[in-house]
Amino acid sequence: MAADAPTQAAGTVPAHGWRSSSLPDMKLMMWIFLASDIMFFGTLIGTYLIYKGRSLTGPYPQDVLDIPLTTVSTFVLLMSSFLMVIALDALKRNDVAKFRLWTFGVAFFGAIFLGFQVYEFNHFVDLGLTLQGNLFGTTFYVLTGTHGVHVAIGVLWLLSIVVASYVRPWTSKDATNLEVAGLYWHFVDVVWIVIFTLVYLVDFIPGAGG
Amino acid sequence: MAIGRRDVPAPATPDAGGGLLARPAWTKGLGSWLTTVDHKRLGILYILTSFTFMGLASIEAFIIRLQLAAPGMELVSPDVYNQLFTMHGVTMIFLAIMPLGTGFANYFVPLMIGARDLAFPRLNAFGYWVYAFGGLFVYSSFFLGGAPDVGWFAYAPLTSLSNNPGNGTDFYMIGLLIGGIGSLVTAMNLIVTIFSMRAPGMTMMRMPVFVWMILVTSFLIVFAFPPLTIALTQIVFDRTFGTLFYVPEAGGLPILWQHLFWIFGHPEVYIVILPAFGVISEVIPTFSRKPIFGYPVMILSGIFIGFMGFAVWSHHMFTTGLGPVANTAFALTSFVIGVPTGVKIFNWLGTMWGGSVRFTTSMLYAMAFLFMFVIGGITGIMLAMPPFTAQATDSYFVVAHFHYVMGGGALFAFFAGVYYWFPKLTGKLLPERFGQWTFAAMFIGFNMIFMPQHFAGLMGMPRRTQTYEAGIGLEIWNLVSTAGTFVMGTALFMLLFSVIYAFRNGTPAGNDPWDARTLEWAATSPPQHHNFDEQPIVTDRDAFWAQKYPEASHGDDGSQWEGMDFDAHGIHMPGQSWYPFLLATSIFIAGYGLLFENWPLSILMLVVLVGATYGWAFEGVGGHHVHPDDGAEAAGD
């Protein structure tokens, strides 16, 4: 990750001192955080899979999961990642208006995803699936809930960026800040793909899980 | 607080705007310590806090040994006994030895790589405060209904609300969650620091071994703490919100806790021991006046040990009925770790071989480390044999084994570090003669305590029992062991006394009392606030040694850096901040909110937490630039 060779030519030592890595500190930090976060989600997903099929009472996954609905919310989340790329590109080109618009768009799509999740949770509780009811409920809500909290933090972060860019106008020099938020957002998105596949889809593939 | 004797830098200039929580600029007094972001001050805070916790753990251990002096003692009740050994283990592992390594890392990693601070100074302060508050949280349990009593690995379902209705388990779980945040962010911070803040010329393969070991350790923390965090959260949810993770009646699998705990727990052993390896790898070369023998192999074996640490967790579970195939697999991976560990021992011996070895107190502790770590390593290999472990696990044999690794290994290495670096920390030398007596008492006491425990364990004494049967051959071992605590206790008091004495009346040390090899000795003792007046340039592996003895160095001449002015803008020093402390405090109080299910308090603290996060994020860069006198002698020379 770090380059050993000197990366700054003579006379370009920045005001905050010499750096031995070409990667900005914030970005390196985010990569390391995400590596750690993989272990967080890995443990939660592992717990879910180990407890899969061990619930002694219903409702079971097949009784509650609604694939079409969640496919739509998954699609919305995927699209938000797409917007994230456009937003970063706009900021790098110093197109501040577009950057604000698309960044807001990412947060908005994230909020829609959260709305779907709130609806889904409410609906599942109505169907009798509770946090305390059976192992499926326990593991499902804790896993998807943790992901939901990640999305909510991301939405808050992106909205803060939009607000901050009004307080102090952002330029392409601030691209690293947005890029770091973007890394986080893409990660949260990828994790959802994994969760969607392992929690939702697997049960509906003939011969897999059950 | 007199450590603030170091030169006061140019007055800081708080950001314009002011306000209640504007960047403070105290350089003395309580406020300066609460708001400090200086890695050296935080390092000292870490070291002092971890030694304080170690003192508490020693008291717990002393009571445990008194209770076991003879069969049938009734000094403490079984309940209190359970709390004592649980708190002793939790304290030594999470609150004493591990943060001691972090403290040394905090203080010396920037100095050793020629940096002025860590990459994220405020995050570093935050890491310290959550660690300290996490420890305080766990210890407050003694006054709020009883300490945790489930052992440091807290096996489910012993931790469930029905089996353990008191608050002790909650204090353990939530306290470790709070402290774990600190370990995680500090590890991430150190990784970024080591990657991006090395001095010009300090390539990865020129870094001191200590820095390498801290890097490996930090990666271990980054990957090992999440499983623990999730497992702890699962228990907290089970106890607070009625989830079913570890409820056997609902189909839950108690064995899952063991897997998650040891996926963290085994790397944790290396999180404790690798920084100790790093200390030894600094002490031995310095006092042998030779470079570390086989540097690349030392680094690789450290990385390999760390990597393999994630592949051996089930050797803590050989008796849980995983079956012969799994036991074979985990036995073999565990044996494999013996190879790089053996290589490290050989290389330390190789470093001394042909050297000019000076037996200071620090070096004596390093020698004792070699001796006892070999014993702990050998019993470790024995315990990697599942059929033998079937007899030895959960007996005093295991107690003896991990005390030889963690105490005789890690702790003695850190004592070597204390004697080695004390002059750099304070500018004073610890008394040598008295130090050697202290060492002798420490070494004899330690072996008296733990050597007999091997035999007690093999003769059938299980751990975690507050009494044992008379007449089955256990008395003599326990009596010798308890007698040893008096010797080692005396040694700990002697160490405490010599630290206080040296701090007040010690002989001034000078910048480089040991004729050392790494960059921290190029700074003043104690180092100035900005560490180095001039950006150090590194031309060889033992950077400082190469500057002192260019004829004995094989490095480059540093010519590629000529003409570059690294400090043209002055030295940027980060500004102090209230937010790390505020954020840590909100998490600390929110912990009580969660524990006592006081939701208004929890929500209030969540609001403070979010507010402090925003305050932190928008506080601005802060800090100031230091311009050392042009005429001053460059510290790097």
Next chain:
Amino acid sequence: MTRWFRSALVPILAALLLSGCDFAGPQSALDPAGPIAQAQLDLFNWSLWLSALVMIGTFGVLAYVILRYRRGQRTDIPEQSHGNPKLEIALTIVPVIIVVMVAVPTVRTIFATEARVTPTEEDLVVKVTGYQWWWKFEYPEYGITTANELRLPTDRRVVLQLDSADVLHSFWVPRLAGKRDMIPNQGNQLTFTAPEAGTYYGQCAELCLGAHAYMKFRVISEEPAAFEAWADTFDIDGAQRVQADPQVQRGHQLFAQKGCTTCHRVDGYRGTTEVGTPEFPDLTNFGTRTTLGAAILPNTQENLEAWLRDPDDLKPGNYMPALWSEDDPDADEEIAAVAAYLLSLGTPDETEARAFVGGTHGDR
């Protein structure tokens, strides 16, 4: 400073040699009495010899370096050698060889001692359940249930099916076999034989709070005939269990009156009636047991009376309440009666009961 090493080592080694001559004991893994424990000890001894070599090598070099290369008055700088690749490779091979020498017998022993077996007719299957803080032993083949005392015939392999009713426990009889944990929702198995007749000490080895330190048991291995005779005592008709002795009869009444029957099972307590619940130790044939309170005391009239008077004093943290208040004037007489009744269980009459117990009463 080397004298410190010497002064530290000599007394320690001397202490070990003086006190460590005898590693035998009823709970000592170093004194095996069955093939499983023997195999485990053999492996340990093998690793002990290897580690002696390692220690002689390593500590020898350490001592040599300490003596040979001390600085003394030297001021010159030694050669700044960074390493020696050939030597380093050679020194890497040494631990590899040692590790292989440990690994091969280890794997062999794992499969010899830990393989899961399907019990056959030849094997004696016993279902063992750990409770806070006692052990239940059920013999499906004989239809009998007992507590805290596992009786075995010397000529049959035993297959234990281990389970826990609450938290984790660990089944450990050092002289016969190493531990196996008892984990809810996970059926574990432990297999061993006890070819020599004798009494072996066992103890719970996984923290289970409360009276964990007192959660012990005995394994009594006896000749097949003696074992069968013991199993046969469970066939005694309920009505014949209560002996004519008036004290025993009084105890029999008190057993119900004082509420013992709420928890403790006794087969055929009155005729065909059974009493108690399976969550507490089964007292059927309690008189045949050598110990009481999960092997914390020999099972004598005197100890049993002390136990009944104040169970928490003898076994702190356990669930059994004291049934007599301290100022109860009838306590002495009633406790003696209950104790006499309990000791009569499973034995035709009192004199024989004593004889029955006497043989194995000692510790070894």
